[in-house]
Amino acid sequence: MDELLGRDGGMAFYWVNVGKTIKEVQSGNFLWAPEASQSETGASTRREHWENVAKVKAGDVIFCYHEKQITDIAIATRDAYSAERPATRSFSEWGNTGNRVDVELRELKTPIHRDDIASDFISLYQQRSVPNLFNREGRINQIYMARLLPDAAAYLLERAHLIEEFETKLVDQEPSKRKLAETTREAIVKARVGQGLFRAELLRVWNSQCSLTGLSNPDLLIASHIHAWTLSNNDQRIDADNGLLLAPHIDRLFDRGLISFDDHGGLLISTSLAQKDRELLALDRYTKLRHISAENREYMKLHRDRHGFKPA
Incomplete structure (x- = not known):
C-alpha cells in the first residue's frame, strides 16, 4: 500500500x-x-x-x-x-x-x-x-x-x-537515473492538460477523430490520459499509448469513471450512470473504440481497476 x-x-x-x-x-x-x-x-x-x-x-x-x-x-x-x-x-x-x-x-x-x-x-x-x-x-x-x-x-x-x-x-519527484531535459519536462507538464506533443501524437494516431464517436472537429477533441497523469510515471505521462482522443462528453464520462473499455475496445458503462442519462448521451450508438492496441490494453486495465469495473 x-x-x-x-x-x-x-x-x-x-x-x-x-x-x-x-x-x-x-x-x-x-x-x-x-x-x-x-x-x-x-x-x-x-x-x-x-x-x-x-x-x-x-x-x-x-x-x-x-x-x-x-x-x-x-x-x-x-x-x-x-x-x-x-x-x-x-x-x-x-x-x-x-x-x-x-x-x-x-x-x-x-x-x-x-x-x-x-x-x-x-x-x-x-x-x-x-x-x-x-x-x-x-x-x-x-x-x-x-x-x-x-x-x-x-x-x-x-x-x-x-x-x-x-x-x-x-x-521532478520521480526517482530517475537521468536528468530530465527541459523540453521533456515541458512536454510532461503540457500533457497534464492534454496539450503539446502528447496531443499532437494522439491526433496522428487517431487521424484527428474521436477514438469512440469519430467526431472530427479538432477544436472539440480532448487528449485524455487512460491512466491518470497524476498516477503515471514521467514516461507514461507522454506515452501516446496511454491516451485517447475524445469528444468532450465522452472525455468527461471516461475521466469520472462512468465508462471504460474492455480488452477488445468494447464500451463498459458504470451502474452509477442512470439509464435515462445513457439514452440522452446516445451511448447505444457508440459501443466500441475504433481500434485498440496491446499497449492501450495495459493502460486500460489500470483505468478499469481504478474505477471498479469488474472483469467480465
Whole structure:
C-alpha cells in the first residue's frame, strides 16, 4: 500500500483534521498526534490515522481541514519525529508520547468547503484514502490524518487553484537515473492538460477523430490520459499509448469513471450512470473504440481497476 500511496522516495499527500487545534497549528507551525490511547485499565490502543503522522517526510503536502473547510496547505519542513504531548493537549485518554511534524503553512485565499467536494471525492477517491475520509452522509469521519493518492491531491490542488505550482514537483519527484531535459519536462507538464506533443501524437494516431464517436472537429477533441497523469510515471505521462482522443462528453464520462473499455475496445458503462442519462448521451450508438492496441490494453486495465469495473 505504501508504494500505491506514493511513498517511493517522492512527495506524499495527507489530509489532517485539525479541529480545535487550528490556532496551535497556525501559531506553532506543527502537527501532533499521540502514539496510542490509554484506557482506564492501562490498555494501549493504536490508531491508523495517528500512525500516519509518523510516516510524514520532509516536503510532503498536507491539506488542513477546519470547520467544514480546507483552510490551509501545510508543507512538512522535516521528517516526523517523536515528541511529548503539547501542554495544550489535556485529553486524559491520550498517552504522553506522540509524533510531531513541523510544517510551513500556506493559507488558501479561497477555502475549499466540504460540501463542494464531497460528491466528487466520495465517488473518485474515497476507497483509496487510508483511512476513508467521508461517512455515508457526506460528513468527515472523526479521524486525525488520512493518506491520499496523488490524483486525489491533484483534485484538491486544482480546487485551490494551486495545481500549476505543484505540477513541476510532481514531475521532478520521480526517482530517475537521468536528468530530465527541459523540453521533456515541458512536454510532461503540457500533457497534464492534454496539450503539446502528447496531443499532437494522439491526433496522428487517431487521424484527428474521436477514438469512440469519430467526431472530427479538432477544436472539440480532448487528449485524455487512460491512466491518470497524476498516477503515471514521467514516461507514461507522454506515452501516446496511454491516451485517447475524445469528444468532450465522452472525455468527461471516461475521466469520472462512468465508462471504460474492455480488452477488445468494447464500451463498459458504470451502474452509477442512470439509464435515462445513457439514452440522452446516445451511448447505444457508440459501443466500441475504433481500434485498440496491446499497449492501450495495459493502460486500460489500470483505468478499469481504478474505477471498479469488474472483469467480465
